Amino acid sequence: MASTLPIPEKKPDKREYTIMVVPHHGQSVRSIRIPISAIKCGVGILSVAALILGGMFINYRHTVHTANAEKAELEKLRQVNNFQVKQIEQLAKATSVLQEDMARLNKLDAEVRRMLNNEETGVSRSGSARPGSNASGGQGGPTAPPKVDELLALVNDLQANAKAREQSLKNLRDALSERNARLAATPSIWPASGEVTSRFGWRSSPWGWGSDWHPGIDIANDYGTPIAATAAGEVVFSGWYGGYGQMIRIDHGNGIETVYAHNAENLVRPGQYVKKGDVIAYMGSTGASTGTHLHYEVRVNGTAVNPANFL
Numbered sequence: 351m352a353s354t355l356p357i358p359e360k361k362p363d364k365r366e367y368t369i370m371v372v373p374h375h376g377q378s379v380r381s382i383r384i385p386i387s388a389i390k391c392g393v394g395i396l397s398v399a400a401l402i403l404g405g406m407f408i409n410y411r412h413t414v415h416t417a418n419a420e421k422a423e424l425e426k427l428r429q430v431n432n433f434q435v436k437q438i439e440q441l442a443k444a445t446s447v448l449q450e451d452m453a454r455l456n457k458l459d460a461e462v463r464r465m466l467n468n469e470e471t472g473v474s475r476s477g478s479a480r481p482g483s484n485a486s487g488g489q490g491g492p493t494a495p496p497k498v499d500e501l502l503a504l505v506n507d508l509q510a511n512a513k514a515r516e517q518s519l520k521n522l523r524d525a526l527s528e529r530n531a532r533l534a535a536t537p538s539i540w541p542a543s544g545e546v547t548s549r550f551g552w553r554s555s556p557w558g559w560g561s562d563w564h565p566g567i568d569i570a571n572d573y574g575t576p577i578a579a580t581a582a583g584e585v586v587f588s589g590w591y592g593g594y595g596q597m598i599r600i601d602h603g604n605g606i607e608t609v610y611a612h613n614a615e616n617l618v619r620p621g622q623y624v625k626k627g628d629v630i631a632y633m634g635s636t637g638a639s640t641g642t643h644l645h646y647e648v649r650v651n652g653t654a655v656n657p658a659n660f661l
């Protein structure tokens with residue numbers, strides 16, 4: 351049905367491009383001539399447009415990518431920030447708890463000090479007054495987030511307080527150990543079990559004539575009953591001593607001495623240190639004695655005092 355290919359009327363110009371439009375139903379063939387330069391120009395414009403579009407596309411992709419990366423980074427930072435805010439709040443709570451602990455420690459310190467009644471330890475009380483002034487500082491959490499510099503100041507305050515408490519406790523320990531040493535060196539227990547057959551002071555003479563001064567107490571029990579040191583100290587005499595028979599004398603310091611006499615056997619030597627309660631001899635009846643007993647004396651600065659005051 352289509353007619354045979356039309357033959358161009360003339361040789362096409364090399365500088366032109368000819369498009370033939372072949373219609374149906376015998377209408378005349380139309381040819382459109384487009385100059386090559388126009389085609390080149392069009393291609394050039396299209397290329398530039400394509401380049402611009404491509405560039406814009408790449409730029410758009412890059413911008414979107416950068417924006418997404420920044421968004422992710424911001425989200426990460428926001429999460430880190432939230433986490434740190436929570437941590438600071440926890441730190442504030444912990445600091446607040448620490449302050450309360452420290453306040454209790456200060457109270458305890460003062461209580462122990464009162465119980466010891468030991469003002470001469472000379473502890474500076476500067477640390478104990480401080481927590482009160484800041485005690486509410488860490489409790490404002492719910493209304494405003496705690497400030498890190500305020501927290502640091504609180505922590506510094508707590509550190510100073512802890513140092514003061516440490517010094518105070520060291521002084522208390524020293525005072526206590528001194529007190530313990532004094533207590534250990536103070537006669538305070540019975541030297542032997544048994545029956546008190548003669549008290550301290552004037553008494554009718556056990557030998558039958560008149561009365562005499564008894565510088566100690568007599569405790570009677572079975573032969574060989576253990577005799578204990580009534581306080582810690584140094585044995586300064588152990589041996590025979592006239593009417594005292596086998597005798598032991600212990601120096602407890604601070605001018606206090608104890609004497610144990612009429613022993614069957616002494617178990618300690620001079621120069622030996624004994625503790626309160628150590629068995630130092632066995633009960634006997636050596637020297638001027640009317641029966642098995644312990645003659646016990648307490649001397650303060652060389653003068654016999656009533657041992658009952660130490661029991």
Ligand SMILES: [Zn+2]
Nearest residue numbers: 566567568645
């Ligand atoms: Zn006696």
